[in-house]
Amino acid sequence: MPATKSNCILAQDAGAIARAADVVRAGGTVAVPTETVYGLAARADRDDAVAAIYRAKGRPDFNPLIVHVADLAAAERLAVFDATARALVGAFWPGPMTLVVPRRDEAGLSAAVCAGLPTVALRCPAHPVMRALIAATHLPLAAPSANRSGGVSPTSAAHVVASLGDRADLILDGGLCARGIESTIVAIRPHGGWTLLRPGPIDRDAIVAVLGAGNEVAAHGGIEAPGQLASHYAPGKPVRLDALAPEPDEFMIGFGAIMGAISLSSSGDLAQAAARLYACLHAAAAAMQPRIAIAPVPDKGLGLAINDRLRRAAA
Known part of the structure; x- marks a missing residue:
């Protein structure tokens, strides 16, 4: 439609x-x-x-x-x-x-x-x-x-x-x-x-x-809530994570000092990166390049949630 x-x-x-x-x-x-x-x-x-x-x-x-x-x-x-x-x-x-x-x-x-x-x-x-x-x-x-x-x-x-x-x-x-x-x-x-x-x-x-951390329990392994599918948030193109530079056929999403056609946050701000994550993936999906490369994002704090989405997008 x-x-x-x-x-x-x-x-x-x-x-x-x-x-x-x-x-x-x-x-x-x-x-x-x-x-x-x-x-x-x-x-x-x-x-x-x-x-x-x-x-x-x-x-x-x-x-x-x-x-x-x-x-x-x-x-x-x-x-x-x-x-x-x-x-x-x-x-x-x-x-x-x-x-x-x-x-x-x-x-x-x-x-x-x-x-x-x-x-x-x-x-x-x-x-x-x-x-x-x-x-x-x-x-x-x-x-x-x-x-x-x-x-x-x-x-x-x-x-x-x-x-x-x-x-x-x-x-x-x-x-x-x-x-x-x-x-x-x-x-x-x-x-x-x-x-x-x-x-x-x-x-x-x-x-x-x-x-407190004392009562934290490991996940059961089944689907208990939204967003747990292995492949999710997908832009419809192959995604390469932790890229330091793009290949000729890749649309590059940058972060921090690593530049790209678009950036999650040129200043390395994780809150800004989270807010821009899906807008950047939408832009990459619409780009002429058949593949997507994404710069490394620190796996800490809000970066844990960002990387969770990126791993599922790349699955």
């Missing part, structure tokens, strides 16, 4: 949120900005609405969805929060942290949201547009990234248009996403345990500062 801007409206428009809420309540999909990336939102309590997300994304049905809620009270109507989960909520919600917690039997969520798992991935976003949409619908919203499954995540409305076109019923244009990479995902285990399932804007050190 060809890309179009006919379904794209400014989130700042007075009637935009009301119009988007009507689409969601009717079972449709709305691409909406969050502080991390743009999400494709639909009501999480109806099978047909969740199926519309899967159809739009071409997403495998074994990959669970993140459900976005207004606050802890809304989250507790869907899942069980122990002291460990509450500690993380107190430290990081609203914000770019998703918690995988035991789902309540009476949650009323579509079974496809949890992909057959007894848990649900919940996040309370900080972005004012997403928060306004949740408030206007009074619904929990399933919202994976607003792009074709496995592709590069969108950090602007233009990225959504290029990837999904009319597959999204409506696109709220809220400008560029500030964080630029998907939320940190933490699974809550029995007896106070926790597992970092996906690195993100909130790094492990920040989590350990709240919970």
Whole structure:
């Protein structure tokens, strides 16, 4: 289906949120900005609405969805929060942290949201547009990234248009996403345990500062949350990591002192690199060169999350 801007409206428009809420309540999909990336939102309590997300994304049905809620009270109507989960909520919600917690039997969520798992991935976003949409619908919203499954995540409305076109019923244009990479995902285990399932804007050190390292548990190995597929965030071309210079057939993405056709951050700022990561991958995907080379990024702090995405893009 060809890309179009006919379904794209400014989130700042007075009637935009009301119009988007009507689409969601009717079972449709709305691409909406969050502080991390743009999400494709639909009501999480109806099978047909969740199926519309899967159809739009071409997403495998074994990959669970993140459900976005207004606050802890809304989250507790869907899942069980122990002291460990509450500690993380107190430290990081609203914000770019998703918690995988035991789902309540009476949650009323579509079974496809949890992909057959007894848990649900919940996040309370900080972005004012997403928060306004949740408030206007009074619904929990399933919202994976607003792009074709496995592709590069969108950090602007233009990225959504290029990837999904009319597959999204409506696109709220809220400008560029500030964080630029998907939320940190933490699974809550029995007896106070926790597992970092996906690195993100909130790094492990920040989590350990709240919970301590003593109860950290290794991952189970299966798919428990979004973003765990070995190949993900792919730009559709071969990717070579830790490149110091480009080959003749490569589009070079630089970092720090290593220059390229485009740079994650010429100053070596990891926060800027995270915010620009997907924009750079989109530019590389659109370039004439058939291959992509990416300069080394330090594997520390926010660099851990950046390199996680780059390794999956290159897989």
